Amino acid sequence: MKTIIAKYGTAITGLVILVVLILFARNFASSANMLNVLKNTSFLTILAVGFTFALITSELDLSFANIASLAAVVTGGMIYSGIAWPLAALAGLAVGLVAGYVNGLVVTVAKVPSLIATLGTASIAGGLAFMLTGGVAFVGRWDPVFLSLARGKVGPVPVLIFFMAAVVIAGWFVSRKTPLGVHMLATGEATEAAHRAGIATRRMKRIGLTLSGLAAGIAAVLLVASLSSAAPQMAGDYLLNAIAAVLLGMTMFEPGRPNIAGTFVGALIISVLDNGLVLLGAPYYLQDIMLGLIVIGSVSVSASVLKKAAFSV
């Protein structure tokens, strides 16, 4: 019973919230609103899956939101200046990938702790994004095919939901089913033990941070298509939201450990709460207060799980 609560307590709480909102928030349960909530969760989820990979290797990435903004203005700027959108989209992905890899190098080669390293690259990426745009947004006429990446629908279901599902499933598969995933996990769980078992732990940390950057690139391209504009700081609001989703996820399924399934449910809970609060007519600042409580609450729950691991061999 105890372990069931430890593993599924947060998810069950999420379900209770869902039921309450269905019963009391007008229009919440309509299929249009549900699909809308899911759709809006996709950016959050994709970014959070990336952050999860970094955290699995026990490294923080505080730069993914600004990297996403940078990738967005690169993609947007290229399309704006007449470059074919597939190239521009690839460039956005590449910006994320390279920025994530640079984070990895700064952490594993220059040995700067990731908290500081990614705070630095976040500032650099943010600055570059302003530099490229001159501080204004790229808006204009966009290729409808490009826009359909984020606005298209398959039947009633927005395409974005499929992108989100693909990222979640791929992330879950890699982290749970492949040697790469278990090597990243071992690196985060016990770096020295993993190293002595022949695992290239620094490479695993680089991969974790690179995946976080790549996820930022994916989210950025979809965000540009969704908003049909690209502006510096456009992904900034996702920073704390995505981190909160991952931390909330750490209280689920594999308590105390970042995991993709938990991240996904965590992102869903945060989106549902946001949406529910709006529908219930709560003031907007309540969302920020709620987010702060989620971050602090989740970490205190995880910490009590982690404390049990006193150990030496």
Add this chain to the structure above:
Amino acid sequence: MSLTDAAAAPGLATSEALRVRGATKTYGAVEALRGADLTVRRGTVHAVCGDNGAGKSTLIKLISGVEAPDGGEISVDGRPVHFADPHAALAAGIATIHQDLGLAPRMAIYQNIFMGSELTRRILGVPVLRRRAMIARSAEFLAQLNSAITDMTVPVDTLSGGQRQAVAICRALRWKAETIIMDEPTAALGVRETAQVLALIRRLREQGVTVILISHNMADVVAVADSVTILRAGRTVLERATEGLDADSLSHLILFVGAEAA
């Protein structure tokens, strides 16, 4: 300093599995090794003894690629080697059970045993973990140690010290290494578990595996080892066969041989 060559061990194998010459290693101001030598014959059990802080674990870290030596030479099968990392040592057939920091406490037993060398199958070219096969093989490895553990999916931090040691030993077995180094494998163990580890060491030797055993337990050393190297303050002061030694005389050697040099 009197260095006696290790006498020919019983059995056919007399070729050299491992040789260390003049290894030095300093940590800041601490000279952990100041010229350590070690010669281990293939297929033998070779003990490394010495007081606390003599440099035994440091010597093992050099051989297993955990640390790089400041000076000296290491050769495997007569060929000089430079291990850049533990993976290189494992690839050269040397698996090590370290005194500490060997396991990932919150990961499952089977994940610890197969850490770094997981069983996989390819699906569409992608390597996919074979969880059930790893669980079954882990149970077989642990059965070799007569371990009572049955659930391979529980985290290692739920086990007793001896059980953890058994998991660490199984990891080394898993590598199918030609040389297995054990740094104080019986330190945390009870009487019965110690006897099992000693029996395992003998069985490994029968299978032709070379075992390097670090131990403070003189009775264990004379019971199971063919030859012994004694370190004192980072130097090798004696290397000889254990034949004709009992626990008391070995303790005496550790305490007094080379004491004037140190």
